[in-house]
Amino acid sequence: MPRHGRSRLWPLAALLALPLALAGCTGPVEVDVPELPDADRAACAAFAADLPDTLADEERVDIEPADAPAAAYGDPAIVVRCGVARPEGFDLTAACESADGVGYYIPDEQYDDQGLDLTLTAAGYRPRVEVSIPARYRPNAGPAAMAALAPLVKRHLTLVDDCA
Template identity: 50%
Template sequence: MQLSRRLGPSTGRGVVASGAAAVVLALAGCSSTPTIDDVELSAADRAACESLVADLPDTLAGLDRRDVEPADALGAAWGDPAYVLTCGVAEPGDYEPTAECNVIDGVGWYVTDDQLSDQGEDATPIALSLRPYVEVSVPADYRTEGIDRALAELAPALKEHLGEGLSCL
Protein backbone atom coordinates (compact mmCIF):
# COMPACT_ATOMS: atom_id res chain seq x y z
CA MET A 1 0.00 0.00 0.00
CA GLN A 2 1.41 3.37 -1.02
CA LEU A 3 0.91 6.24 1.43
CA SER A 4 2.37 9.64 0.79
CA ARG A 5 0.54 11.27 3.71
CA ARG A 6 -1.97 10.06 6.26
CA LEU A 7 -5.52 11.33 6.56
CA GLY A 8 -5.67 10.01 10.09
CA PRO A 9 -3.32 11.85 12.43
CA SER A 10 -2.12 14.69 10.22
CA THR A 11 1.47 14.81 9.03
CA GLY A 12 1.01 16.96 5.96
CA ARG A 13 -0.78 19.82 4.35
CA GLY A 14 -3.97 19.43 2.31
CA VAL A 15 -6.05 21.83 0.30
CA VAL A 16 -9.64 22.74 -0.36
CA ALA A 17 -12.23 19.97 -0.77
CA SER A 18 -15.58 20.15 -2.49
CA GLY A 19 -18.40 22.43 -1.57
CA ALA A 20 -21.62 20.86 -0.52
CA ALA A 21 -23.50 22.19 -3.52
CA ALA A 22 -23.15 19.10 -5.73
CA VAL A 23 -24.12 16.38 -3.32
CA VAL A 24 -25.71 16.63 0.09
CA LEU A 25 -25.40 13.70 2.43
CA ALA A 26 -28.12 13.73 5.04
CA LEU A 27 -27.15 11.81 8.13
CA ALA A 28 -29.83 12.45 10.71
CA GLY A 29 -27.97 10.58 13.45
CA CYS A 30 -26.86 7.12 14.37
CA SER A 31 -28.84 4.27 12.86
CA SER A 32 -30.58 6.47 10.29
CA THR A 33 -30.26 5.44 6.67
CA PRO A 34 -27.73 7.63 4.84
CA THR A 35 -29.29 9.59 1.98
CA ILE A 36 -27.38 10.29 -1.22
CA ASP A 37 -28.82 12.90 -3.59
CA ASP A 38 -28.85 12.14 -7.30
CA VAL A 39 -26.73 14.35 -9.52
CA GLU A 40 -26.77 15.06 -13.27
CA LEU A 41 -24.11 12.94 -14.97
CA SER A 42 -23.26 12.04 -18.54
CA ALA A 43 -24.32 8.56 -19.61
CA ALA A 44 -20.68 7.40 -19.46
CA ASP A 45 -20.11 8.80 -15.96
CA ARG A 46 -23.40 7.31 -14.70
CA ALA A 47 -22.42 3.91 -16.12
CA ALA A 48 -18.98 4.13 -14.47
CA CYS A 49 -20.56 5.03 -11.12
CA GLU A 50 -23.15 2.26 -11.38
CA SER A 51 -20.48 -0.36 -12.10
CA LEU A 52 -18.32 0.98 -9.26
CA VAL A 53 -21.17 0.86 -6.72
CA ALA A 54 -22.06 -2.69 -7.78
CA ASP A 55 -18.43 -3.75 -7.20
CA LEU A 56 -17.84 -2.05 -3.83
CA PRO A 57 -16.94 -4.36 -0.93
CA ASP A 58 -19.42 -5.80 1.57
CA THR A 59 -17.16 -4.62 4.40
CA LEU A 60 -14.98 -1.52 4.72
CA ALA A 61 -12.41 -1.14 7.50
CA GLY A 62 -14.14 -4.04 9.26
CA LEU A 63 -17.61 -2.45 9.04
CA ASP A 64 -20.57 -4.01 7.21
CA ARG A 65 -22.16 -2.36 4.20
CA ARG A 66 -25.59 -0.92 4.88
CA ASP A 67 -28.53 0.43 2.94
CA VAL A 68 -28.65 3.95 1.53
CA GLU A 69 -31.58 5.98 0.26
CA PRO A 70 -32.59 5.79 -2.47
CA ALA A 71 -31.71 2.14 -2.95
CA ASP A 72 -30.36 2.85 -6.47
CA ALA A 73 -28.18 5.78 -5.35
CA LEU A 74 -24.73 6.19 -6.84
CA GLY A 75 -23.11 5.45 -3.52
CA ALA A 76 -22.74 3.13 -0.58
CA ALA A 77 -22.36 3.20 3.20
CA TRP A 78 -20.63 1.10 5.85
CA GLY A 79 -20.94 1.10 9.64
CA ASP A 80 -22.77 3.24 12.18
CA PRO A 81 -21.87 6.05 12.11
CA ALA A 82 -21.40 5.47 8.43
CA TYR A 83 -18.60 5.93 5.98
CA VAL A 84 -20.60 7.20 2.98
CA LEU A 85 -19.19 7.01 -0.55
CA THR A 86 -20.78 9.13 -3.27
CA CYS A 87 -19.84 8.76 -6.93
CA GLY A 88 -20.27 11.63 -9.38
CA VAL A 89 -19.52 14.66 -7.19
CA ALA A 90 -18.41 17.95 -8.72
CA GLU A 91 -14.81 19.11 -8.92
CA PRO A 92 -13.98 21.33 -5.93
CA GLY A 93 -14.39 24.98 -6.93
CA ASP A 94 -11.02 25.99 -5.51
CA TYR A 95 -8.97 23.18 -7.07
CA GLU A 96 -5.62 24.28 -8.52
CA PRO A 97 -3.12 22.12 -10.43
CA THR A 98 -0.64 22.60 -7.59
CA ALA A 99 -3.02 21.07 -5.06
CA GLU A 100 -1.59 18.53 -2.63
CA CYS A 101 -3.16 15.10 -2.29
CA ASN A 102 -2.87 12.20 0.07
CA VAL A 103 -1.93 9.31 -2.22
CA ILE A 104 -3.25 6.06 -0.82
CA ASP A 105 -2.73 2.89 -2.87
CA GLY A 106 -2.38 4.90 -6.06
CA VAL A 107 -5.43 7.16 -5.59
CA GLY A 108 -4.97 10.88 -4.89
CA TRP A 109 -7.37 12.10 -2.20
CA TYR A 110 -7.93 15.85 -1.83
CA VAL A 111 -8.74 17.15 1.69
CA THR A 112 -9.04 20.61 3.26
CA ASP A 113 -6.40 21.85 5.71
CA ASP A 114 -8.94 22.18 8.53
CA GLN A 115 -10.06 18.57 8.07
CA LEU A 116 -6.45 17.37 8.17
CA SER A 117 -5.58 19.32 11.29
CA ASP A 118 -8.72 18.73 13.39
CA GLN A 119 -9.15 15.02 14.13
CA GLY A 120 -12.43 15.83 15.91
CA GLU A 121 -14.02 16.88 12.61
CA ASP A 122 -15.66 14.67 10.03
CA ALA A 123 -13.58 14.49 6.85
CA THR A 124 -14.65 14.36 3.22
CA PRO A 125 -11.75 13.28 1.00
CA ILE A 126 -12.37 13.40 -2.76
CA ALA A 127 -10.60 11.05 -5.15
CA LEU A 128 -9.55 13.73 -7.65
CA SER A 129 -7.05 11.57 -9.49
CA LEU A 130 -9.94 9.52 -10.93
CA ARG A 131 -13.15 10.46 -12.79
CA PRO A 132 -16.01 10.64 -12.21
CA TYR A 133 -15.01 12.07 -8.85
CA VAL A 134 -15.81 10.11 -5.70
CA GLU A 135 -16.03 11.48 -2.19
CA VAL A 136 -16.13 9.58 1.07
CA SER A 137 -17.72 11.12 4.13
CA VAL A 138 -15.69 9.88 7.09
CA PRO A 139 -17.10 10.36 10.61
CA ALA A 140 -14.67 11.79 13.16
CA ASP A 141 -15.04 8.49 15.08
CA TYR A 142 -12.87 6.80 12.43
CA ARG A 143 -10.23 9.50 11.94
CA THR A 144 -7.50 8.00 14.10
CA GLU A 145 -8.14 4.32 13.42
CA GLY A 146 -9.69 3.60 10.05
CA ILE A 147 -9.60 6.34 7.43
CA ASP A 148 -6.39 5.32 5.63
CA ARG A 149 -7.38 1.64 5.78
CA ALA A 150 -10.83 2.39 4.35
CA LEU A 151 -9.49 4.49 1.47
CA ALA A 152 -6.88 1.84 0.67
CA GLU A 153 -9.59 -0.85 0.61
CA LEU A 154 -11.62 1.25 -1.86
CA ALA A 155 -8.68 1.92 -4.19
CA PRO A 156 -8.81 -1.30 -6.27
CA ALA A 157 -12.48 -0.83 -7.20
CA LEU A 158 -12.00 2.87 -7.92
CA LYS A 159 -8.99 2.23 -10.16
CA GLU A 160 -10.86 -0.56 -12.00
CA HIS A 161 -14.04 1.41 -12.77
CA LEU A 162 -13.00 5.06 -13.04
CA GLY A 163 -10.91 6.96 -15.57
CA GLU A 164 -8.03 9.37 -15.14
CA GLY A 165 -8.88 12.54 -13.26
CA LEU A 166 -6.97 15.62 -12.20
CA SER A 167 -3.36 15.63 -11.17
CA CYS A 168 -2.33 16.76 -7.75
CA LEU A 169 0.95 16.71 -5.88
Protein backbone atom coordinates in the same frame (compact mmCIF):
# COMPACT_ATOMS: atom_id res chain seq x y z
CA MET B 1 -49.27 -17.44 41.54
CA PRO B 2 -45.81 -15.93 40.84
CA ARG B 3 -46.02 -17.36 37.35
CA HIS B 4 -49.16 -15.32 36.66
CA GLY B 5 -47.45 -12.11 37.95
CA ARG B 6 -44.48 -12.55 35.64
CA SER B 7 -46.69 -13.05 32.62
CA ARG B 8 -48.36 -9.68 33.22
CA LEU B 9 -44.99 -7.93 33.56
CA TRP B 10 -43.51 -9.45 30.41
CA PRO B 11 -45.61 -7.39 27.94
CA LEU B 12 -44.88 -4.23 29.93
CA ALA B 13 -41.13 -4.93 29.92
CA ALA B 14 -41.20 -5.65 26.19
CA LEU B 15 -43.10 -2.42 25.54
CA LEU B 16 -40.61 -0.40 27.59
CA ALA B 17 -37.65 -1.99 25.78
CA LEU B 18 -39.06 -1.22 22.32
CA PRO B 19 -37.84 2.42 22.17
CA LEU B 20 -34.36 1.29 23.17
CA ALA B 21 -34.33 -1.36 20.45
CA LEU B 22 -35.59 1.09 17.85
CA ALA B 23 -33.03 3.73 18.84
CA GLY B 24 -30.37 1.81 16.92
CA CYS B 25 -32.61 1.40 13.86
CA THR B 26 -32.14 4.68 12.07
CA GLY B 27 -33.29 3.41 8.70
CA PRO B 28 -31.54 3.83 5.36
CA VAL B 29 -28.89 6.51 4.96
CA GLU B 30 -30.12 9.19 2.56
CA VAL B 31 -27.66 10.02 -0.23
CA ASP B 32 -27.76 12.62 -2.97
CA VAL B 33 -28.12 11.32 -6.51
CA PRO B 34 -26.13 13.50 -8.90
CA GLU B 35 -27.19 14.33 -12.44
CA LEU B 36 -24.59 12.60 -14.60
CA PRO B 37 -23.88 12.17 -18.30
CA ASP B 38 -24.49 8.61 -19.53
CA ALA B 39 -20.79 7.61 -19.52
CA ASP B 40 -20.29 8.87 -15.95
CA ARG B 41 -23.50 7.20 -14.81
CA ALA B 42 -22.30 3.86 -16.23
CA ALA B 43 -18.86 4.23 -14.61
CA CYS B 44 -20.42 5.12 -11.25
CA ALA B 45 -22.86 2.21 -11.46
CA ALA B 46 -19.98 -0.21 -12.09
CA PHE B 47 -17.94 1.36 -9.26
CA ALA B 48 -20.87 1.16 -6.83
CA ALA B 49 -21.59 -2.46 -7.78
CA ASP B 50 -18.00 -3.37 -6.79
CA LEU B 51 -18.04 -1.64 -3.40
CA PRO B 52 -17.20 -4.02 -0.53
CA ASP B 53 -19.50 -5.33 2.21
CA THR B 54 -17.27 -3.73 4.85
CA LEU B 55 -15.18 -0.57 4.83
CA ALA B 56 -12.84 0.54 7.62
CA ASP B 57 -14.17 -2.36 9.73
CA GLU B 58 -17.77 -1.13 9.40
CA GLU B 59 -20.59 -3.20 7.89
CA ARG B 60 -22.50 -1.93 4.89
CA VAL B 61 -25.95 -0.46 5.66
CA ASP B 62 -28.92 0.37 3.44
CA ILE B 63 -29.07 3.63 1.50
CA GLU B 64 -31.96 5.61 0.04
CA PRO B 65 -32.43 5.62 -2.88
CA ALA B 66 -31.22 2.04 -3.04
CA ASP B 67 -29.97 2.43 -6.64
CA ALA B 68 -27.81 5.51 -5.95
CA PRO B 69 -24.16 5.22 -7.03
CA ALA B 70 -23.14 5.11 -3.38
CA ALA B 71 -22.77 3.00 -0.26
CA ALA B 72 -22.85 3.59 3.48
CA TYR B 73 -21.09 1.78 6.30
CA GLY B 74 -21.66 1.82 10.06
CA ASP B 75 -23.58 4.17 12.35
CA PRO B 76 -22.87 7.03 12.08
CA ALA B 77 -22.37 6.24 8.43
CA ILE B 78 -19.21 6.43 6.41
CA VAL B 79 -20.63 7.38 3.00
CA VAL B 80 -19.02 6.68 -0.38
CA ARG B 81 -20.55 8.56 -3.32
CA CYS B 82 -19.65 8.55 -7.00
CA GLY B 83 -20.25 11.43 -9.38
CA VAL B 84 -19.64 14.30 -6.96
CA ALA B 85 -18.65 17.84 -7.92
CA ARG B 86 -15.10 19.17 -7.75
CA PRO B 87 -14.34 19.82 -4.07
CA GLU B 88 -14.02 23.41 -2.95
CA GLY B 89 -10.35 24.32 -2.61
CA PHE B 90 -9.10 21.69 -5.04
CA ASP B 91 -6.89 22.73 -7.94
CA LEU B 92 -3.84 21.30 -9.68
CA THR B 93 -1.54 22.68 -6.96
CA ALA B 94 -3.47 21.03 -4.11
CA ALA B 95 -1.70 18.45 -2.00
CA CYS B 96 -3.21 14.99 -1.91
CA GLU B 97 -2.71 11.83 0.12
CA SER B 98 -1.94 8.78 -1.98
CA ALA B 99 -2.97 5.16 -1.48
CA ASP B 100 -2.09 2.48 -4.01
CA GLY B 101 -1.41 5.14 -6.64
CA VAL B 102 -4.71 7.01 -6.18
CA GLY B 103 -4.55 10.59 -4.89
CA TYR B 104 -7.24 11.77 -2.48
CA TYR B 105 -7.79 15.45 -1.80
CA ILE B 106 -8.43 16.40 1.84
CA PRO B 107 -9.38 19.98 2.76
CA ASP B 108 -6.53 21.68 4.65
CA GLU B 109 -8.47 22.27 7.87
CA GLN B 110 -9.20 18.52 8.19
CA TYR B 111 -5.56 17.40 8.21
CA ASP B 112 -4.71 18.37 11.76
CA ASP B 113 -8.06 18.55 13.55
CA GLN B 114 -9.02 14.96 14.41
CA GLY B 115 -12.30 16.28 15.85
CA LEU B 116 -13.58 17.23 12.39
CA ASP B 117 -15.39 14.93 10.01
CA LEU B 118 -13.13 13.90 7.15
CA THR B 119 -13.89 14.22 3.44
CA LEU B 120 -11.66 12.39 0.98
CA THR B 121 -12.14 12.98 -2.74
CA ALA B 122 -10.47 11.16 -5.62
CA ALA B 123 -10.57 14.54 -7.29
CA GLY B 124 -8.25 13.73 -10.19
CA TYR B 125 -10.60 11.09 -11.56
CA ARG B 126 -13.78 11.36 -13.62
CA PRO B 127 -16.30 10.81 -12.37
CA ARG B 128 -15.12 11.80 -8.89
CA VAL B 129 -15.55 9.67 -5.77
CA GLU B 130 -16.03 11.18 -2.31
CA VAL B 131 -15.79 9.45 1.06
CA SER B 132 -17.34 11.19 4.08
CA ILE B 133 -16.01 9.87 7.36
CA PRO B 134 -17.45 10.97 10.72
CA ALA B 135 -14.78 12.16 13.18
CA ARG B 136 -15.59 9.20 15.45
CA TYR B 137 -13.70 6.90 13.04
CA ARG B 138 -10.53 8.99 12.87
CA PRO B 139 -7.60 8.50 12.56
CA ASN B 140 -7.72 4.95 11.13
CA ALA B 141 -10.74 4.97 8.82
CA GLY B 142 -9.30 7.48 6.34
CA PRO B 143 -6.25 5.44 5.34
CA ALA B 144 -8.26 2.20 5.46
CA ALA B 145 -10.94 3.59 3.14
CA MET B 146 -8.39 5.06 0.71
CA ALA B 147 -6.53 1.75 0.45
CA ALA B 148 -9.71 -0.33 0.03
CA LEU B 149 -11.22 1.95 -2.61
CA ALA B 150 -8.09 2.69 -4.67
CA PRO B 151 -8.27 -0.48 -6.81
CA LEU B 152 -11.94 0.23 -7.58
CA VAL B 153 -11.21 3.84 -8.49
CA LYS B 154 -8.46 2.72 -10.88
CA ARG B 155 -10.63 -0.04 -12.36
CA HIS B 156 -13.78 1.99 -13.04
CA LEU B 157 -12.86 5.67 -13.29
CA THR B 158 -10.64 7.71 -15.60
CA LEU B 159 -7.57 9.59 -14.38
CA VAL B 160 -7.61 13.12 -15.81
CA ASP B 161 -5.53 15.18 -13.33
CA ASP B 162 -2.84 13.58 -11.23
CA CYS B 163 -3.51 14.49 -7.61
CA ALA B 164 -0.34 13.49 -5.79
